[in-house]
Amino acid sequence: MGNFDQSNISGIYAPPELLPEPLPPDPMALVSAWLDEATRRKVQPNPNAIALATVGQDGRPQCRIVLCKGLSVERGWLTFFTNYTSRKGDALASHAFAAATMHWDTLDRQVRIEGPVERVSGSESDAYYATRPVESRLGAWASDQSRPIPSRKAMLEKVEDTAARLGLTPEMIVANEGSIARPPHWGGYRLWAARVELWMAGPGRVHDRAVWTRSVTPFASEMKCGAWEATRLQP
Numbered sequence: 001m002g003n004f005d006q007s008n009i010s011g012i013y014a015p016p017e018l019l020p021e022p023l024p025p026d027p028m029a030l031v032s033a034w035l036d037e038a039t040r041r042k043v044q045p046n047p048n049a050i051a052l053a054t055v056g057q058d059g060r061p062q063c064r065i066v067l068c069k070g071l072s073v074e075r076g077w078l079t080f081f082t083n084y085t086s087r088k089g090d091a092l093a094s095h096a097f098a099a100a101t102m103h104w105d106t107l108d109r110q111v112r113i114e115g116p117v118e119r120v121s122g123s124e125s126d127a128y129y130a131t132r133p134v135e136s137r138l139g140a141w142a143s144d145q146s147r148p149i150p151s152r153k154a155m156l157e158k159v160e161d162t163a164a165r166l167g168l169t170p171e172m173i174v175a176n177e178g179s180i181a182r183p184p185h186w187g188g189y190r191l192w193a194a195r196v197e198l199w200m201a202g203p204g205r206v207h208d209r210a211v212w213t214r215s216v217t218p219f220a221s222e223m224k225c226g227a228w229e230a231t232r233l234q235p
Ligand SMILES: Cc1cc2nc3c(=O)[nH]c(=O)nc-3n(C[C@H](O)[C@H](O)[C@H](O)COP(=O)(O)O)c2cc1C
Pocket: 046, 049, 062, 063, 064, 065, 066, 067, 068, 080, 081, 082, 083, 086, 087, 088, 089, 145, 146
């Protein structure tokens, strides 16, 4: 037990810093602040890693890590980039909803975001694709992500063939040179937050949790978002 008042029960369980009291009406600024802090303090090599769960056409859950490449505090969404014909792409085509979890172990913090998913615009995907190293851009062309391949050797041959087709020499790849257009099957998704839960570890496993919910519904070509409602949860 730390340096807090031990003369009563709530003193024993009161650590120096937990979720704000009262809760802010909108959780996204806190999500952004936590991600910024994890990035600044280099708590792990990929502080923007998220476990992304989707539901397959068979109705079963599936989960994998992707990197969060954008977050809007104002609109309440996050973006990630991937192959639209991958297993997750197929899942999102049949169920356009996802759950994303970020976890920073050394900060004792977890963020859970759930909601509808849509593709970002082609121009937004182009802009992000253009910032990627040439190796990654080549990989996006070469890999039919999530499809079978007979061997590792066959995959490397596919990368080589794709490089030749795109006019990329080994020297260009090493020097990170060459302009390649984005493959049409690769791009971004936006996960709109309809439910956000923040978790901080508390002493004696009396953790601090809070959840924010709002409606998010497609409206014309946009998402229409209702007001947030916040409540604390038992750990
Ligand atoms: C740290 C880390 C970051 C990753 N980032 C991405 C990413 O941003 N996009 C992506 O498509 N796959 C990423 N992957 C690979 C995925 O976890 C996964 O293997 C791949 O997307 C295929 O998943 P699927 O078959 O469910 O579609 C990452 C894996 C790890 C371990």
